Amino acid sequence: MIQLTNIHKTYKVGSKQVDALKGVTLHVNKGEIFGVIGFSGAGKSTLLRTINLLEKPTSGSVVVNGQDMLKLSEKELRQARKKIGVIFQHFNLLSSYNVFDNVAEILRMNRVPKEQIRKKVEELLRLVGLEDKANAYPSQLSGGQKQRVGIARALAMDPEILLCDEATSALDPQTTESILDLLLDINQKFGLTIVLITHEMQVIKKICDRVAIMENGVIIEQGTVLDVFSNPQQPTTGNFIKTVFDDKVPKEMLAKIKNAGPSAYILRVAFRGDAALDPVLGTLASRYPVKTNLLYGSISSIKGTALGILLLHISGEDKAVQEGIAYLRQSVYRVDVVSQAEVGV
Numbered sequence: 001m002i003q004l005t006n007i008h009k010t011y012k013v014g015s016k017q018v019d020a021l022k023g024v025t026l027h028v029n030k031g032e033i034f035g036v037i038g039f040s041g042a043g044k045s046t047l048l049r050t051i052n053l054l055e056k057p058t059s060g061s062v063v064v065n066g067q068d069m070l071k072l073s074e075k076e077l078r079q080a081r082k083k084i085g086v087i088f089q090h091f092n093l094l095s096s097y098n099v100f101d102n103v104a105e106i107l108r109m110n111r112v113p114k115e116q117i118r119k120k121v122e123e124l125l126r127l128v129g130l131e132d133k134a135n136a137y138p139s140q141l142s143g144g145q146k147q148r149v150g151i152a153r154a155l156a157m158d159p160e161i162l163l164c165d166e167a168t169s170a171l172d173p174q175t176t177e178s179i180l181d182l183l184l185d186i187n188q189k190f191g192l193t194i195v196l197i198t199h200e201m202q203v204i205k206k207i208c209d210r211v212a213i214m215e216n217g218v219i220i221e222q223g224t225v226l227d228v229f230s231n232p233q234q235p236t237t238g239n240f241i242k243t244v245f246d247d248k249v250p251k252e253m254l255a256k257i258k259n260a261g262p263s264a265y266i267l268r269v270a271f272r273g274d275a276a277l278d279p280v281l282g283t284l285a286s287r288y289p290v291k292t293n294l295l296y297g298s299i300s301s302i303k304g305t306a307l308g309i310l311l312l313h314i315s316g317e318d319k320a321v322q323e324g325i326a327y328l329r330q331s332v333y334r335v336d337v338v339s340q341a342e343v344g345v
């Protein structure tokens, strides 16, 4: 659906050059929700804006729906952009227009016949749950309601792709959840392809199928959300995951743990799918003469698959501990030995 290949973008600021994108290659499948996460300045907005050519790459290719976007004439590009809706962090509504007209304006601009406009706007406002706010002005709406108008505007021309530029960053956590539910609903109802950029891992976890992590203008890691959450490869990815799975243990608690022998470790254990329910820990305790303490545990569902993260303290004679760890490694998705300093707070 979207293929970005070896995208470079260099801005010139006075005599200085800023390399915002340094060879980004990305494929987004039709109908999926693809998230791009990174810290401020990583290049996310620039990347998102190359998809509809709001930002023209310095080099590289942008193919959307089989069309090479860089080869289109102005007129063809305008047509192609109709199929790519965009929603923004600060909503971009027209403050002097009411809700109805904010949405109708898009249809008028695109010369949709007048008699079709009312029906279409009513349909869109129903979809986003704002049918009773048609006459309200943006200043009379909450942030979440404003973003719903933004979504209705973005969907007015029946796009195939929706680009979301930090669409929930200005919203409180509860409103964020409801906007993400709406995006998920639209994705499922219409098979809409969604690309979103965010700095919140919670957003990625809740609705994305796949994720790319950006740092300094490059993608440092990408994969399904489940794979990335359960098996991160890069330290930055691990740091983002920690914002969702806060596997910290009070230092006083760590100080009280008594080792059952000379060998002791703290393990971070990731379980996936059905394995999350298996009595692995019971078998570990009965089969190996080791002592285990559960320090932290969390199970959540990522796109319908359970992902469990545990912190375990294991101690005993060295041979038994090593065999116990080997058994765990065979039985669960991933086991890492972590230091007290890493998990203690």
Ligand SMILES: Nc1ncnc2c1ncn2[C@@H]1O[C@H](COP(=O)(O)OP(=O)(O)OP(=O)(O)O)[C@@H](O)[C@H]1O
Binding pocket: 011, 012, 013, 018, 019, 020, 038, 039, 040, 041, 042, 043, 044, 045, 046, 047, 199
């Ligand atoms: N129009 C511009 N002119 C000059 N430099 C720019 C321009 N737009 C972005 N940059 C620079 O390019 C780099 C990437 O910026 P970009 O906005 O894409 O990052 P981001 O990951 O979206 O950050 P944020 O989360 O803060 O929006 C930054 O160093 C930024 O200062």
